[in-house]
Amino acid sequence: MQVEEYSKQTMAFLSAMFMASLSFFSVSMAFPGFNWGGGGGGGFRGGVYSGLFPEYYQYSCPQANDIVMSVLERAIKNEPRMAASLLRLHFHDCFVQGCDASILLDETSTIRSEKRSNPNRNSVRGFDVIDQIKAELEEACPQTVSCADVVALAARGSTILSGGPNWELPLGRRDSKTASLQGSNTNIPPPNSTLQNLVTFFSRQGLDEVDLVALSGSHTIGVARCVTFRQRLYNQNGDNQPDETLERSFYYELASTCPSSGGDNNISPLDFVSQTKFDNYYYQLIMEGKGLLTSDEVLLTGKSDKIMNLVKMYADDEKVFFKQFAESMVKMGNISPLTGYNGEVRKNCRQVN
Numbered sequence: 001m002q003v004e005e006y007s008k009q010t011m012a013f014l015s016a017m018f019m020a021s022l023s024f025f026s027v028s029m030a031f032p033g034f035n036w037g038g039g040g041g042g043g044f045r046g047g048v049y050s051g052l053f054p055e056y057y058q059y060s061c062p063q064a065n066d067i068v069m070s071v072l073e074r075a076i077k078n079e080p081r082m083a084a085s086l087l088r089l090h091f092h093d094c095f096v097q098g099c100d101a102s103i104l105l106d107e108t109s110t111i112r113s114e115k116r117s118n119p120n121r122n123s124v125r126g127f128d129v130i131d132q133i134k135a136e137l138e139e140a141c142p143q144t145v146s147c148a149d150v151v152a153l154a155a156r157g158s159t160i161l162s163g164g165p166n167w168e169l170p171l172g173r174r175d176s177k178t179a180s181l182q183g184s185n186t187n188i189p190p191p192n193s194t195l196q197n198l199v200t201f202f203s204r205q206g207l208d209e210v211d212l213v214a215l216s217g218s219h220t221i222g223v224a225r226c227v228t229f230r231q232r233l234y235n236q237n238g239d240n241q242p243d244e245t246l247e248r249s250f251y252y253e254l255a256s257t258c259p260s261s262g263g264d265n266n267i268s269p270l271d272f273v274s275q276t277k278f279d280n281y282y283y284q285l286i287m288e289g290k291g292l293l294t295s296d297e298v299l300l301t302g303k304s305d306k307i308m309n310l311v312k313m314y315a316d317d318e319k320v321f322f323k324q325f326a327e328s329m330v331k332m333g334n335i336s337p338l339t340g341y342n343g344e345v346r347k348n349c350r351q352v353n
């Protein structure tokens, strides 16, 4: 059963390789270290082959992305914030033991669900939409499209449907049989991080400063709860004073929705100019001292010229931001995927088979 399923994937993989060999050829020319024997094409991470490739479902489930997009369209029309929530889900999946859908697993006697972690509890959402997508995929192509790929496809689709860039998405991730509550608590950066902290959290995942600044641009959509930015308003440095980098009128506005105690779940947009549109206002607002989280504003004020200049560049030129965002999303999506015989394709994203 396992072997049969795997050889089906292998066949699909080989045919996809053949069909795509032309484009892979040009890639291999660009990367002299490319090795055809290393397990197949597409999806590089720092020049190292990740095992994922965009045509993975070309024969086994050609309609996969259409199904994802149709469910997303309905869900996002019904609730525009859902695009942001699904984009974030991919981030919180990938930063914890790789992009393996570990975040989707519910608590059992053997699994300590990541949904309970500090960064996720009361915060991460979109599980019902993932379930809907998966249910439609199971109907069209049983046990073929992994939950980890569903999350990656949903993140890309949500970006597109919010007006952001499109990109070629390497696929073929398999799903974990485990989750890591502790990994979720320790690998996802907190919102009051210093810039140095942020750089460290990202470099642990093989992501650099450029990725940090570009991917933070996800905060051009969605919202954050009072509890994630309260420290900035009332006691940023242990001196009972607001964060001095916070623009004054913006401070008053935030204080009116986020009192010094209580109202933990009151929400504020991460980009108050256009909270459902994927654009570069996030960076423009940071330039004005109107980044919502400490982790947003420190990109400008954290005393790294390189990082500050990236913020300025993306604030000035949305095209440059979109291009880098797409590139960094591919890089994030390639973090330690399970491939080959590792992991499984879950039938239900909430539990192991």
Ligand code: HEM
Pocket: 081, 083, 084, 085, 086, 087, 088, 091, 122, 123, 124, 125, 189, 190, 191, 192, 193, 198, 212, 215, 216, 218, 219, 221, 222, 223, 224, 225, 226, 228, 270, 293, 295
């Ligand atoms: C750089 C470090 C980052 C920090 C410290 C951070 C922190 C946060 C926090 C605290 C929230 C609000 C959560 C809540 O109040 O419940 C949030 C929301 C969000 N984050 Fe991040 N984040 C970071 C990077 C990223 C990345 C890399 C992505 C995606 C690639 C992302 C996508 C989002 C989105 C889309 C939302 C809005 C979610 C919604 O409205 O449901 N963030 N982030």
Ligand SMILES: *[C@@H]1O[C@H](CO)[C@@H](O)[C@H](O)[C@H]1NC(C)=O
Pocket: 190, 192, 193, 194, 236
């Ligand atoms: C961030 O917040 C946590 C939890 O409230 C706190 O323990 C930590 O000291 C804060 N870190 C910084 C750099 O302010």
